[in-house]
Amino acid sequence: YLTGNQVTGESSVDAYIKTLRQGCRCVECNSFAVDCWDGDDGEPIIYHGWTLTSKISFKDVISDAILPYAFERSEFPLILSIENHCGLKQQDKMAHYLKTILSECLYTDRVDENATEMPSPFSLKRKILVKAKRLPSGMSENELIQEVLEEDDERDEKRKKITTVRISKRSIIHHLSVTHHQMSLQKISQKLSDCVNYIEAVHFDNFDYSESQGKFYHMSSFGESKAEKLVEDVEIARQFARYNIRQLSRIYPGAKRQDSSNLKPIPFWNTGCQIVCIQILSGQHIPRPDHEMEGDIIDPYVKVRIRGHHLDQTYLNKGKTEHVHNNGFNPVWRSAFFEFLVMIPNLAFLEFRVKDHSKSGKDESLAVFCVPLRMVQEGYRCIPLEDLAGKRLTPASLLVHIKINRNAV
Numbered sequence: 414y415l416t417g418n419q420v421t422g423e424s425s426v427d428a429y430i431k432t433l434r435q436g437c438r439c440v441e442c443n444s445f446a447v448d449c450w451d452g453d454d455g456e457p458i459i460y461h462g463w464t465l466t467s468k469i470s471f472k473d474v475i476s477d478a479i480l481p482y483a484f485e486r487s488e489f490p491l492i493l494s495i496e497n498h499c500g501l502k503q504q505d506k507m508a509h510y511l512k513t514i515l516s517e518c519l520y521t522d523r524v525d526e527n528a529t530e531m532p533s534p535f536s537l538k539r540k541i542l543v544k545a546k547r548l549p550s551g552m553s554e555n556e557l558i559q560e561v562l563e564e565d566d567e568r569d570e571k572r573k574k575i576t577t578v579r580i581s582k583r584s585i586i587h588h589l590s591v592t593h594h595q596m597s598l599q600k601i602s603q604k605l606s607d608c609v610n611y612i613e614a615v616h617f618d619n620f621d622y623s624e625s626q627g628k629f630y631h632m633s634s635f636g637e638s639k640a641e642k643l644v645e646d647v648e649i650a651r652q653f654a655r656y657n658i659r660q661l662s663r664i665y666p667g668a669k670r671q672d673s674s675n676l677k678p679i680p681f682w683n684t685g686c687q688i689v690c691i692q693i694l695s696g697q698h699i700p701r702p703d704h705e706m707e708g709d710i711i712d713p714y715v716k717v718r719i720r721g722h723h724l725d726q727t728y729l730n731k732g733k734t735e736h737v738h739n740n741g742f743n744p745v746w747r748s749a750f751f752e753f754l755v756m757i758p759n760l761a762f763l764e765f766r767v768k769d770h771s772k773s774g775k776d777e778s779l780a781v782f783c784v785p786l787r788m789v790q791e792g793y794r795c796i797p798l799e800d801l802a803g804k805r806l807t808p809a810s811l812l813v814h815i816k817i818n819r820n821a822v
Contacts, residue, residue, distance in 0.1 A: 424460050424468060429478035429482075430482050433478065433479075433485065433491075434482060435803050438489060438492060439494055439544075439688050440479075440493060442459050455506070456470060456471070456472065457472075457503040458470055471506075471507055472510050472514070483518065483539075483541060488538045490520070490534055490537040490539075490540045490542055492544050492612060493543050493544065494544040495507070495545040497601075498599075501554055504605040505602050505604045507602075507605055508602060508607070508608055509604070511543065518541050519540075519541050519543075522610060523610060524611060530659075531611060531630065542610065543608045543610075544609070544614055544663075545605065545614055546606075546613070546615075547606045554601060554606075558600065613628075613631055613632065614633075615627075615632070620649075623656055623659075624655070624656070624659075628660075629659055631660055632662065633663070634662075634665055635663070635665070635686075636665060637666050637667040637670075638667055650684055656685075661687050662685075663686075663690065664678075664681045664688070664690060665690045666690055675692055676689070679760075680723075683721065683722055710739045710740070711779065712737060712738050712739065712769060712770040713736065713737055713740070713744050714734045714736035714746075714767075715734045715765060715766065715767055716734075717751050718732070719761050719763060719764075719786070721762055722757040725755050725757060725761055729753070729754065730755070732751040734746040734749040758786050758787060759787060762783050762784065762785055765781065765796050765813075766778055767780040767781070767798060767811075780809060781798070781801065782796050782797060782798055782799055782811075790815070791816055792814070792815065793813070793814050794812075794815055795810050796810055796811040798810055
């Protein structure tokens, strides 16, 4: 929902619309009550908490963006990820807006406890699922829940063994030993809890606990640096892959990315992570090199490479053309020929990146296109180009000839 950085950027309903139009299947709502809980007219709002980002109405996001644009690009289910910091009254309002505005689009069926796996996305077409915390069984919404907060990934190394407790006004009812450094007291609305079914947000303890006690509808979030450590170790990565067969996982950018830069999603996709948070800034255009003025002519060249499994991300599977001097209109690279050997094609992407050659500074990226290798077809192909925000740069394109040898050793 931000059009700029994570500290002072503007929040916008239009940012949701543009993201949904690009085919995103999971959008985030960080929901805070105005003036602590009650706020102006008691309406829940969305903004990046404890920052200078502007605020937008939760109701406006649901009615003006989610409802009309959720399925414009894709009929597959949309996940509405809610980070809830509201009081009970405004949580009830959120639940009311979700149910009345989204109506039949909101998936409200209860979880089939006899099932062992998530329903197919095909069976959930044109449905919106809410990802949030649920009220624990046997608890009322008036009880305070002392919960584990999602950690900043920079502080992973400082985590230590502590105990969290469920608290009622009369007694401590239940103890749960977890690994974390930060806790929070919160009440969870029964009405908002009832909107959550197949994507219940839970704290991740460890893989052994998840395998023995975790439910297939439990989803955990992992900070960037923690997730990187999980995928870098071969044995742990195998455990992570097995976890992702049973449950959903979400990878979110580290707190250091205040400029809304993005992590590299492919290593996490390779391990089976289903949701990797990408920050899409609206209003972003092709960057012009700093030394150029409007109307200057570029010296374009193309970089081609394979992205995917680390066995395929080698220096042999990348290349670039020569730059064409002063021709950004119809450059031709007649001698450009690249041959790549791909070991694991099901995880591979073929990337084309157009850059501007600079004699004095850094070469700037102008346009890009990335496609799963399994979707690439042989013959003469027109490669559509997009800017760095994913916007189609009509009529900019590349004409290439592709040959695939599936019997290569």
